[in-house]
Amino acid sequence: MPLLEIRNLKKSFGGVMAIGGVDLAVEKGEIVSIIGPNGAGKTSLFNVISGIFPPDEGEIIFNGVNIAGHSPSEITKAGIARTFQNVRLFPNLTVLENVKVGQHCRTRRGIWSAIFQTKGYREEERLIEEKAKEILSFFGTRLVGYRFEQPAFVLSYANRRRLEIARAMATEPTLLLLDEPTAGMNPRETAELTELIGKLRSDKGFTVVMIEHDMRVVGEVSDRVVVLDHGVKIAEGTYQEVSTNENVIEAYLGRPTELRKTTTEEQKA
Amino acid sequence: MTAATVDAAAPRTARFDVRRLLRYGGLAGLAMVFVAATGMLETFNNRLLIRPILSMGYLILLSAPFVMGYLVGKRTEIEGVETAPRTSADVVLAIVAGLIAGLITALFAALVDTFPGLRGTFPRMGPQMVSLLTFDRGVGIGFLILPAVAAVLGALGVAMHWLSDRLRKALGVGALTVVSTAIFESVVKDVFDWFSTLPRFLYHTAGGLSVVSAIVLFVVAAGASFFLQGRKVPGLGSLTSADTGERRRSSLIAAAVVLVLTIVLPQLLGGVLNELLTNVGLFLLMGLGLNIVVGYAGLLDLGYVAFFAVGAYTMALLTSPLSAVPFQLNWWQAFPIVLLMAALAGVFVGTPVIRMRGDYLAIVTLGFGEIVRYLFLSDWLSPFFGGAQGVRRIPGIPVGSNEIGGSDITQFVYFTLFFVAIAAYISWRLQDSRIGRAWAAMREDEDIAEAVGIDTVKAKLLAFVTGAVLASFAGALFAAKVGTVFAHSFEIIVSIIILVVVIVGGMGNIAGVAVGALVLIGVLGGPNQPGLLQEFGEYKLLVYGALLIFMMLQKPEGLLPSARRARELHQEEYLQDAWLDKEGRFVGQEQEA
Numbered sequence: 001m002p003l004l005e006i007r008n009l010k011k012s013f014g015g016v017m018a019i020g021g022v023d024l025a026v027e028k029g030e031i032v033s034i035i036g037p038n039g040a041g042k043t044s045l046f047n048v049i050s051g052i053f054p055p056d057e058g059e060i061i062f063n064g065v066n067i068a069g070h071s072p073s074e075i076t077k078a079g080i081a082r083t084f085q086n087v088r089l090f091p092n093l094t095v096l097e098n099v100k101v102g103q104h105c106r107t108r109r110g111i112w113s114a115i116f117q118t119k120g121y122r123e124e125e126r127l128i129e130e131k132a133k134e135i136l137s138f139f140g141t142r143l144v145g146y147r148f149e150q151p152a153f154v155l156s157y158a159n160r161r162r163l164e165i166a167r168a169m170a171t172e173p174t175l176l177l178l179d180e181p182t183a184g185m186n187p188r189e190t191a192e193l194t195e196l197i198g199k200l201r202s203d204k205g206f207t208v209v210m211i212e213h214d215m216r217v218v219g220e221v222s223d224r225v226v227v228l229d230h231g232v233k234i235a236e237g238t239y240q241e242v243s244t245n246e247n248v249i250e251a252y253l254g255r256p257t258e259l260r261k262t263t264t265e266e267q268k269a
Numbered sequence: 270m271t272a273a274t275v276d277a278a279a280p281r282t283a284r285f286d287v288r289r290l291l292r293y294g295g296l297a298g299l300a301m302v303f304v305a306a307t308g309m310l311e312t313f314n315n316r317l318l319i320r321p322i323l324s325m326g327y328l329i330l331l332s333a334p335f336v337m338g339y340l341v342g343k344r345t346e347i348e349g350v351e352t353a354p355r356t357s358a359d360v361v362l363a364i365v366a367g368l369i370a371g372l373i374t375a376l377f378a379a380l381v382d383t384f385p386g387l388r389g390t391f392p393r394m395g396p397q398m399v400s401l402l403t404f405d406r407g408v409g410i411g412f413l414i415l416p417a418v419a420a421v422l423g424a425l426g427v428a429m430h431w432l433s434d435r436l437r438k439a440l441g442v443g444a445l446t447v448v449s450t451a452i453f454e455s456v457v458k459d460v461f462d463w464f465s466t467l468p469r470f471l472y473h474t475a476g477g478l479s480v481v482s483a484i485v486l487f488v489v490a491a492g493a494s495f496f497l498q499g500r501k502v503p504g505l506g507s508l509t510s511a512d513t514g515e516r517r518r519s520s521l522i523a524a525a526v527v528l529v530l531t532i533v534l535p536q537l538l539g540g541v542l543n544e545l546l547t548n549v550g551l552f553l554l555m556g557l558g559l560n561i562v563v564g565y566a567g568l569l570d571l572g573y574v575a576f577f578a579v580g581a582y583t584m585a586l587l588t589s590p591l592s593a594v595p596f597q598l599n600w601w602q603a604f605p606i607v608l609l610m611a612a613l614a615g616v617f618v619g620t621p622v623i624r625m626r627g628d629y630l631a632i633v634t635l636g637f638g639e640i641v642r643y644l645f646l647s648d649w650l651s652p653f654f655g656g657a658q659g660v661r662r663i664p665g666i667p668v669g670s671n672e673i674g675g676s677d678i679t680q681f682v683y684f685t686l687f688f689v690a691i692a693a694y695i696s697w698r699l700q701d702s703r704i705g706r707a708w709a710a711m712r713e714d715e716d717i718a719e720a721v722g723i724d725t726v727k728a729k730l731l732a733f734v735t736g737a738v739l740a741s742f743a744g745a746l747f748a749a750k751v752g753t754v755f756a757h758s759f760e761i762i763v764s765i766i767i768l769v770v771v772i773v774g775g776m777g778n779i780a781g782v783a784v785g786a787l788v789l790i791g792v793l794g795g796p797n798q799p800g801l802l803q804e805f806g807e808y809k810l811l812v813y814g815a816l817l818i819f820m821m822l823q824k825p826e827g828l829l830p831s832a833r834r835a836r837e838l839h840q841e842e843y844l845q846d847a848w849l850d851k852e853g854r855f856v857g858q859e860q861e862a
Contacts, residue, residue, distance in 0.1 A: 050720060051720075052716070052720065071719065071724075072716075072719045072720045072722075073719050073720075073722050073723055073724045073725070074724075076720065076721060076722035077722055081721075081722075082720065084717075088714060088716075088717045089717075090709070090710050090713040090714060090717070090718075091713065091837075092713060092833050092834075092836055092837045093706075093709055093710065093713060093833070097706060097709070100706055101706050101707065101709075101710045101718070101721060101723070102721050102722070104703065104706070104707050104710075104721070104722050104723050105721075105722030105723070106722075107703055109702075109703055110703075110704065111699065111702075111704055111731065111735065114698050114699055114702035114703065114704065114705075115694075115695055115698050115699070117698065121702075124703070125702075125703075128703070151833075151836050151843070153840055153844070154843070154844060167721060168721075171721060171722050
């Protein structure tokens with residue numbers, strides 16, 4: 001049974017069909033890339049999976065449970081974490097606090113234990129802090145030491161992306177959705193992050209689904225590539241298969257008009 | 270300030286800038302007309318600060334040209350840009366602007382004097398006001414005195430910039446000491462009850478400082494300031510520092526000092542001041558509660574007084590022998606029920622508004638606050654709540670065989686401070702806890718908080734309930750203190766004032782809210798409670814408004830802000846220093862490379 005199985009998912013915004021019946025299955029331990037031209041519905045797909053918008057139709061089976069229409073916090077608790085295309089941190093919280101907040105759904109001590117400073121509460125706070133530091137050390141020396149106490153808005157763009165991934169990791173997900181993780185990074189940073197994405201699976205055991213525009217990253221780490229266009233899946237397969245697929249080339253580059261005519265005629269016939 | 274920067278760009282000739290002149294003169298004139306026309310001059314003229322030469326009314330009126338003169342001479346110094354030197358043109362400008370300001374005021378007074386019909390529009394501009402504005406010298410020459418005085422004050426104001434920083438600061442401290450000693454006459458007399466020689470030396474028997482004592486005070490304070498400046502005094506400065514360790518240490522010291530003061534102070538103070546301290550405590554309790562809702566969780570609640578009302582009415586109904594409730598409890602027995610009712614009210618108000626945000630939330634809570642008040646006031650429910658009569662004969666807090674109510678204020682103040690301490694402790698513990706972090710995240714970005722696994726519905730309700738419970742502390746104490754609870758005490762202005770306390774004090778910071786409550790409720794007074802400046806009575810809300818505008822422009826993070834909020838409102842400045850460690854060295858570069 002796949003870890004995530006999406007069946008006939010549909011979502012439209014005021015008549016615009018953002019997702020028009022997508023089927024997708026992700027096995028545990030896979031790295032799947034979703035590509036497609038602008039407006040293909042990639043981010044909308046993420047938004048529906050993570051519960052930010054409820055789907056109009058279709059099922060999202062995660063770990064054998066239909067999570068379609070649940071609230072984002074419930075879905076995060078079920079084990080799906082995500083990052084955002086336009087990095088969205090808590091800018092005035094410190095780096096460490098940002099990661100601590102991510103652990104909210106995996107911890108449970110409430111108001112009373114905080115007021116009375118119970119033993120269990122202090123122990124939990126200690127573990128939260130330890131874990132947050134451990135997660136941040138995943139990114140080498142970039143987010144540790146004096147960075148812990150710095151507010152997130154101080155960070156460089158690449159570091160913000162890293163911190164966002166760290167915050168997602170803190171929710172202890174089984175499935176990690178990364179929305180354009182390398183956007184805005186320079187080639188060296190991109191190469192470094194590509195390696196880290198590989199490590200997210202090999203060291204941390206996450207299943208990763210990512211939206212990515214950088215084909216080098218896609219080719220390097222993905223087991224499978226899914227191509228969306230106009231809210232529909234137009235191709236699926238390994239990077240090699242997809243990169244030579246005619247539909248994909250057409251979606252990205254367009255096609256001379258005569259040729260398109262012949263294809264429609266062929267379809268009619 | 271734009272004028273100053275423009276001046277800085279071009280080398281200045283001693284030429285006169287007419288636009289600048291008219292702006293400064295006009296603004297100062299307008300301020301003086303405002304003080305006169307609102308009747309402040311007349312009302313505060315009875316309050317002599319230095320007998321017989323200076324009344325509070327004149328102080329307020331004449332501070333306008335002085336401040337104007339000071340601003341004329343002020344230069345914004347920008348690193349790397351040559352600041353224009355101060356020239357005699359500034360002095361001339363300040364003098365002429367002072368003249369203009371005085372003339373505007375005199376003209377206004379003359380106009381009202383000649384056309385008595387105008388008094389319909391300016392009811393406070395009676396003959397007495399005119400005689401005050403002419404310094405009792407008659408309408409003719411009298412009208413020339415005011416412009417002359419304003420011009421001199423303008424010149425004095427601008428002259429301040431020619432003094433050395435040290436001397437200027439010393440003079441400021443001296444003036445401030447004299448004025449505040451005069452204004453807080455009743456406090457000084459009250460506190461030095463055991464050493465009455467001091468107040469007897471300082472004050473005239475009929476009230477106000479005597480000329481001699483004013484001079485002595487000024488010289489002592491200014492001299493002390495002049496010679497002590499530059500020596501390091503561990504002060505409040507480190508309380509607002511961004512360094513968390515240092516901040517925590519100085520907060521602890523401050524907390525210890527406050528603790529000792531709260532134990533000793535009520536014994537030293539008289540009834541009036543203890544009454545005042547109790548009011549400060551009640552508003553501080555509500556401020557701390559609202560601070561959780563607004564400062565921590567970022568939910569703008571404009572109907573917060575409703576929870577205060579629920580607490581007070583529940584306590585009243587359960588303890589008063591005249592209430593509709595068939596049984597009667599004492600204060601301690603009723604207290605848990607009060608908390609429970611407040612928590613229920615929090616859930617009740619919170620649930621329907623939980624999906625709303627920002628402005629919408631504010632408006633809906635505003636409505637809820639009014640609904641609660643009208644329910645308590647209504648005829649429909651008057652069998653329970655007594656309508657406009659309210660609930661009467663609420664007993665005090667039983668301790669042993671005594672009942673401590675509003676008449677035993679010296680003991681009552683300890684109860685208030687005790688609950689303030691509990692509320693402050695709860696706020697402090699929650700701030701850095703798991704739920705506190707969730708609130709902070711929600712305040713930053715609600716959608717993302719939800720997306721990283723925080724159940725925002727639950728977190729919001731929790732904030733509402735915690736806030737409601739803290740407000741009910743205040744309500745329960747209030748009922749026992751005043752003995753009668755009626756709907757008039759819970760008008761919307763109370764909600765607004767609590768919010769102003771939180772904002773002016775420093776949103777998100779416990780010490781900040783305390784400072785806000787002390788300054789606003791203690792000094793100016795609450796909506797129905799007099800403060801130290803009782804004379805301000807009818808102008809209280811005016812001062813509140815002015816203070817709020819000033820704070821929003823100059824120090825939007827409040828007097829004692831939380832570190833997070835200070836960062837938030839000064840991101841640019843913080844970003845510039847983010848590369849430096851405490852000693853000003855660069856950090857982190859080697860790791861970036």
